[in-house]
Amino acid sequence: MxxxxxxxxxxxxxxxxxxxxxxxxxxxxxxxxxxxxxxxxxxxxxxxxxxxxxxxxxxxxxxxxxxxxxxxxxxxxxxxxxxxxxxxxxxxxxxxxxxxxxxxxxxxxxxxxxxxxxxxxxxxxxxxxxxxxxxxxxxxxxxxxxxxxxxxxxxxxxxxxxxxxxxxxxxxxxxxxxxxxxxxxSNEARRAYQRDRRYALEYEDLIAKIWSQGAAVLPRWDIETWAEVRKTAYSQLQILKSPTSSVDDLLNQGITNQAEIARQLGVSRQAVSAAIRRRTRKQPSS
Ligand SMILES: [Zn+2]
Structure with missing residues (x-):
């Protein structure tokens, strides 16, 4: 060998x-x-x-x-x-x-x-x-x-x-x-391209972060792992892009602890707290 x-x-x-x-x-x-x-x-x-x-x-x-x-x-x-x-x-x-x-x-x-x-x-x-x-x-x-x-x-x-x-x-x-x-x-693909293109740098960042956090355990020679890392980063990116709806879902389930929400969504607590701030601002004041 x-x-x-x-x-x-x-x-x-x-x-x-x-x-x-x-x-x-x-x-x-x-x-x-x-x-x-x-x-x-x-x-x-x-x-x-x-x-x-x-x-x-x-x-x-x-x-x-x-x-x-x-x-x-x-x-x-x-x-x-x-x-x-x-x-x-x-x-x-x-x-x-x-x-x-x-x-x-x-x-x-x-x-x-x-x-x-x-x-x-x-x-x-x-x-x-x-x-x-x-x-x-x-x-x-x-x-x-x-x-x-x-x-x-x-x-x-x-x-x-x-x-x-x-x-x-x-x-x-x-x-x-x-x-x-x-x-x-297709038109649909063009819209997806325009939507995600704006976040290309953030996406690369998220990928790099997952690799560095998992440096000790992720096998870099395994192509499946590369796909998994990119997939995880992509779902994290969706939350960053439209954080309020996923955070809403969890809040509606009665989960109010930001750290817990962050854990469930696989993002940082800061991202959750930013999303909640944005959410509060969006809601009509009554
Ligand atoms: Zn693609």
Whole structure:
């Protein structure tokens, strides 16, 4: 395991020096290949690249990449989608089981001390593994890739973003926002974007605060934790934005202790007391 970890670290150092990981191409590309500075810096962040700037959801781009499709080219440039069938799944599962069994034996050192890391290098993606070299992680990555590669034997693999029929009219998947926050997607999304955009800095602050408070316990290598942190911060932000209604709810339930309200809403006591002050001001004096 130590060997693998060290290998992982040197790989990362080399990547940083000269190139950036392009999730769409699934390979390292030269820095200059990506469009704007903002997008380039976002995509080069190992964990942050797939999150919407304004919430915890995945960007349209990240989702489009997670949903590849296989197509067969027909005459006159037409495409026909190839469905993923059960027999393809079973075939992929069998191939996966064989590789996983071999990986288990490799971890025990049966094929020499480098075979396990060699297998990881060949069948997994270092970025996606996020420091987890367990058999389970290996299985999960190989399973998905095996399914896609088995499927691809029937035609040509394409991501929705690269489909010819999708490039006209509809705007391309956003690298910065989720579907609910992409201002070009719908009127509703534009309103959500305008509403949350004004609080973008506060949102970043809340995220940073949760990370620093949980520094000792939150696993930074775990992408699920990143999503959880962003989700928690987002719900805290909603209370900051419209504090009176949630505070009202609790007051109506008979909870009047500000510290208790703060605890239940997951915000600071100061935020609650500010909300109550605002609430009092709003109410007509009688
Ligand atoms: Zn969003």
């Amino acid at each position: 130590v060997v693998i970890q060290r290998y992982h670290q040197t790989m990362k150092k080399n990547e940083k020096a000269s190139s950036t990981y392009d999730p769409l191409l699934q390979m390292l590309v030269r820095e200059s290949d990506t469009s704007s500075d903002r997008i380039r810096s976002k995509l080069s962040s190992q964990y942050d690249w797939g999150f919407c700037e304004l919430c915890w959801r995945s960007t349209e781009y990240a989702i489009s990449m997670a949903a590849p499709k296989v197509f067969k080219r027909l005459e006159r440039g037409n495409l026909k989608a190839v469905p993923l069938t059960n027999s393809m799944r079973i075939d992929a599962q069998e191939k996966t089981a064989n590789l996983v069994a071999r990986y288990e034996r490799a971890l025990e050192g049966e094929f020499g001390k480098y075979e396990a890391s060699r297998m990881l290098g060949r069948y997994c993606d270092w970025q996606e593994l996020r420091g987890d070299f367990s058999v389970e992680a290996f299985r999960e990555h190989v399973e998905r890739r095996m399914l896609v590669s088995t499927w691809t034997c029937q035609g040509e693999l394409m991501w929705p973003a690269a489909l010819p029929s999708h490039s006209e009219g509809a705007s391309r998947p956003s690298k910065l926002y989720c579907e609910a926050h992409n201002p070009r997607r």
